[in-house]
Every structure is written in C-alpha cells, then in structure tokens.
Amino acid sequence: MFSYPSGVFPLLLLYAVCLGGIGGKPALRLKIPRWTLIAGVALSAAAAWQSAQAARYIRHLSDTLSTLHHNPADSGSIDIVEHSYTRMRRNTTFCDYYMMWLNSRPDLLARSENIKDVLPSCEGYCMLGKYYSANNSSKHAEHAFSTASNMVPTRVRPKCYLWELYVAQGDTAAAIDIAQKILRSPVKAESVYTLRVKGDMRQFLKNAAPNYR
DSSP states (O other): OOSSGGGSHHHHHHHHHHHHHTTOOOOSOOOOOHHHHHHHHHHHHHHHHHHHHHHHHHHHHHHHHHHHHHOTTOHHHHHHHHHHHHHHTTOHHHHHHHHHHHHHOHHHHTTOGGGGGOOSSHHHHHHHHHHHHHTTOHHHHHHHHHHHHHHSTTOSHHHHHHHHHHHHHTOHHHHHHHHHHHHHSOOSSOOHHHHHHHHHHHHHHHHHOTTOO
16 A cells, blocks of 8 residues: 555556446447547546646656756756645655655755655655654654554665664664564565665674674
C-alpha cells in the first residue's frame, strides 16, 4: 500500500479496469447512446490534454531541479521550484525529485516548511525525520523514522536513521536495540549500502555491547 504502483498512471488505471470487469456479463450486442459516446470522447480528450500538460510541466520542473543539483546557488531556479510546490506537492514524481534536491541541500531542508506536507511514503517520512533532526525536534524525528520503518519493514535506511538519532542523543540502550533489529531484519535486496550498514552495526555492538552475539 505504500509502494509506487498507485503513483504510476497506467498501473493505477488497471484498478479501474479490474473493478469494472468484476461481475460483468458478456454481451453479444453493445449499444451505446450517441450522447454517451460524445461525452465519453470529450472527457477522454480533456483527460489526455490535461495529462500531457501535467507531464510537460513535470518535465520542466525536473529539468529545473537537475539544474539546481549542479548549480545549488541558482536562486532563480529555487524560486521556480518553491513556487510550484503548492501546485505539485501531491504528484509523486515531483515529490521524489523535490525530496532528492532537498536532501542535497541540508541548509534548505532545515528551514523548508514544505516538507511537513510530505506524501505518506517511506522515503518521504525519512526526509521528514531529517527535517526534524535538523531543527532539534528529536521526538518528532523519532516518530517520522519509526513510521517510515513500519511502512516498509525490509528497508534498512529508516532504521539506520533512527540508530543515528539515538547515538546522537546518547541513548545507548535504544541504539543497541535498533542495531540488533537491523541485523535481524530480512533485507529484500542486498546492496553495498546494506552491507556497509550491517558492518557498522556489528562494530557498534562490539564496542557498546560486548556480550551481544
């Protein structure tokens, strides 16, 4: 429920098609009133035009965010992105680019109130947690990271952020607990990142909890 399929229009369209096919009866003859056909064609054309406009707008914003990634000091591009946020904040593609850009700019992330309206996704709540951490709101950061971890339990990154938060707070008991959870949790796909994190957790436990096995 928290993965990407609902954010991909062709996949989302399948839900409507499947629901429409439930309980359907085959018909030998299909009669569609003329006014219904005209209205359907008009609505389809309007939807296609709107989708094309939205895709063009998103592509423009993506290019702008790419420009910002290579030239962080481009204030004109920053204004374009921030101005577009209100309109596009419910678009998953835009939000992905926007959060990646904020992640590369900790100075902006720390003061971006926009991040509080983040879409409910694992990555989004990780960014929200980092925002609260940057603003010394540990309880809110802990809640955001925990939420992200619960959304996709096989993800290592949210748990790692939570571990970093506990270490920064000096809460060794909580840090040990989350480190053990990271090592016990099944990983959907091993990567260089997950192997490095597990190595860090083992080293941490070796120093903080010598009796851990």
